[in-house]
Amino acid sequence: MTRTPVSPARPPLEPVAGPAGPPALGPLDAADLDRLLLIRHFENALLRLFGEGLLSGTTHTCLGQEHVPVALNPLLREDDFTFSHHRGHGHFLARYPEEAPALLAEIMGRRGALCDGVGGSQHVYHRTFMSTGVQGESLPVAVGMALRLRRAGHGALACAYLGDGTWGEGSVYEALNLAALWNAPLLVVVENNGIAQSTPTERGMAGTIAGRVAAFGLPYRRVESIDLAAVRAELAGPVAAVRKEASPLVVEFVTRRLGPHSKGDDTRTADELRRARAGDWYERYAAAFPRAFAAADATWRGYVDDLVAEVSSRPPALWTVR
Amino acid sequence: MREPVRAERVSEHLNRALHDVLAADPAVHVLGEDIADPYGGAFKITKGLSSRFGERVRSTPISESAIVGAGAGLALGGDKAIVEIMFADFAALAFDQLLNFASKSTAMYGRPVPMPLIVRCPSGGRRGYGPTHSQSPQKHFLGVPGLSVLELTPFHDARALLEDGFAAGRPALLFEDKVLYTRRMFRDGVVDELFRYEPPDRPDGVVRVGVEGVTGYDCTIIAPGGMAHRALEAMRELLLEHDVLCELLVPARLYPFDLGGLLPRGRHVCVAEDGPAGGTWGAEVATRLYPVLWGRLARPITLVSAADSIIPAAPHLEREVLVHAHTIRLAVLEALA
Numbered sequence: 001m002t003r004t005p006v007s008p009a010r011p012p013l014e015p016v017a018g019p020a021g022p023p024a025l026g027p028l029d030a031a032d033l034d035r036l037l038l039i040r041h042f043e044n045a046l047l048r049l050f051g052e053g054l055l056s057g058t059t060h061t062c063l064g065q066e067h068v069p070v071a072l073n074p075l076l077r078e079d080d081f082t083f084s085h086h087r088g089h090g091h092f093l094a095r096y097p098e099e100a101p102a103l104l105a106e107i108m109g110r111r112g113a114l115c116d117g118v119g120g121s122q123h124v125y126h127r128t129f130m131s132t133g134v135q136g137e138s139l140p141v142a143v144g145m146a147l148r149l150r151r152a153g154h155g156a157l158a159c160a161y162l163g164d165g166t167w168g169e170g171s172v173y174e175a176l177n178l179a180a181l182w183n184a185p186l187l188v189v190v191e192n193n194g195i196a197q198s199t200p201t202e203r204g205m206a207g208t209i210a211g212r213v214a215a216f217g218l219p220y221r222r223v224e225s226i227d228l229a230a231v232r233a234e235l236a237g238p239v240a241a242v243r244k245e246a247s248p249l250v251v252e253f254v255t256r257r258l259g260p261h262s263k264g265d266d267t268r269t270a271d272e273l274r275r276a277r278a279g280d281w282y283e284r285y286a287a288a289f290p291r292a293f294a295a296a297d298a299t300w301r302g303y304v305d306d307l308v309a310e311v312s313s314r315p316p317a318l319w320t321v322r
Numbered sequence: 323m324r325e326p327v328r329a330e331r332v333s334e335h336l337n338r339a340l341h342d343v344l345a346a347d348p349a350v351h352v353l354g355e356d357i358a359d360p361y362g363g364a365f366k367i368t369k370g371l372s373s374r375f376g377e378r379v380r381s382t383p384i385s386e387s388a389i390v391g392a393g394a395g396l397a398l399g400g401d402k403a404i405v406e407i408m409f410a411d412f413a414a415l416a417f418d419q420l421l422n423f424a425s426k427s428t429a430m431y432g433r434p435v436p437m438p439l440i441v442r443c444p445s446g447g448r449r450g451y452g453p454t455h456s457q458s459p460q461k462h463f464l465g466v467p468g469l470s471v472l473e474l475t476p477f478h479d480a481r482a483l484l485e486d487g488f489a490a491g492r493p494a495l496l497f498e499d500k501v502l503y504t505r506r507m508f509r510d511g512v513v514d515e516l517f518r519y520e521p522p523d524r525p526d527g528v529v530r531v532g533v534e535g536v537t538g539y540d541c542t543i544i545a546p547g548g549m550a551h552r553a554l555e556a557m558r559e560l561l562l563e564h565d566v567l568c569e570l571l572v573p574a575r576l577y578p579f580d581l582g583g584l585l586p587r588g589r590h591v592c593v594a595e596d597g598p599a600g601g602t603w604g605a606e607v608a609t610r611l612y613p614v615l616w617g618r619l620a621r622p623i624t625l626v627s628a629a630d631s632i633i634p635a636a637p638h639l640e641r642e643v644l645v646h647a648h649t650i651r652l653a654v655l656e657a658l659a
Contacts (some may be wrong), residue, residue: 140392
């Protein structure tokens, strides 16, 4: 069994001063860097495995969006219930990095899989994390879960991740309406990566997410930064208000998808891909924390390589039809 | 002299069952459009619940997908949810939540995930409500892994049916023939001067209606609860006017269908339902019965269903489409001829 490397606790890293460019990054916790790099190398490994014909079906990587769940991670509590979707590996690994072997086994259909290989990449349920493969489907469910959590009275919330493409689904609006009417402690996290499978957002969405949220009278935040410290500073108060006041909040992250939607299905031009890669957290953090980053990067690259080898060698998952 | 106490109406029975279920278990919630007092639901089935149980009973916006999803979310978190769909026709708007979320979640995560969710669906025609408010869409929900399809009957105890549905941990649709609401429950094993019934052996089991002391029948009619009165009327006419002896089996569980060891005693079998012809519940029942009855069936099982048609609003046109007692009577006579 491959063990998850754990960075020793130490003070946050301070960024080195770089040449003029994007705004300077705030301090970075080693544990955050670990999570970022685990997800990056995990997703890269999946694309490699696909290329080698070792994964069946389909899978959707979150390359370029890893910082979103990592930034949110300390703002979420153990008893918060997270609903994820088809692009959910990063959401899961940010919360449960120690379960990376079980997630990979789930995706590869091997023994030790989180859901016995039934769910695969898109349908994972572990403790207070659940993902489903149908866009928009989990938002009404999250409202029901939020009501349940509010009634329990411990201040837990339901967090639901959505992509920009999901705003075409009617269920989203039904759920936002219910959440607003019923004061559901619901945190909606939108990862707007500018493209829904192959359709650019501007061809799939009239108006804006902010405008749509405003129509329900709900609080809304827009986050453009990839700086974990800055994102947390901005969202800590609003997320605390979701718990305290049991009122919904929609946070839109402006992000980028570096990889294809699933596997070889990227129709973007080289120029579009170059623009998507600009400002990737990976390059920026590598530049700001050169030594610590390089060391951690090597550690996690090696960890994921070992993990792939170990999980690949496992026998197939067992499940009884029921 | 005191008047004999009449059996309660099916609507009263169901309303009392809901009161009892909510009173017995603080985890139970009810969601639905216009269900709160003083309105109490389009068919008054939820009357008194919101006054008595407060926020556990919520009137919702017109959002079938969201309220079924929210019910599933409550169930996922450890509560239990009853969702009222105002007209069964609108369950189509919640199909994704039923097909892809609630039912699949019981099994797709590699281990059993309990989903105590019951979606109540007032169904059926004969009220002149027209094509989108009169259907019996049960068949569209058959064969979904993890999803139970139940139907209210005038024989089955509704509270037991609801509690049994929750205990099963799998989501269920409960179809309720709107016309049935105004009828009275049967009790004490008596249907009328001709027929007696044996109660089901379990809350969602099969009720057997026949003539006391008789074990051999010309025909066994199998029909869901909303069809029961029409089947009984047909049986009465068949016996009195044609000397044809029928028994009736009424299941509360349409899918997965199981006679629970009760074998039809008729030499012929007729399955009657009010959904439109084609891909029907009756076809599913016949498929399940053929292997068991093959050796003693003299002819194919007769399927009676509504016409392969939309349901018109005008009552005289609606009558042309739906199943009536005489539809069943003629089908049985033709089969036995």
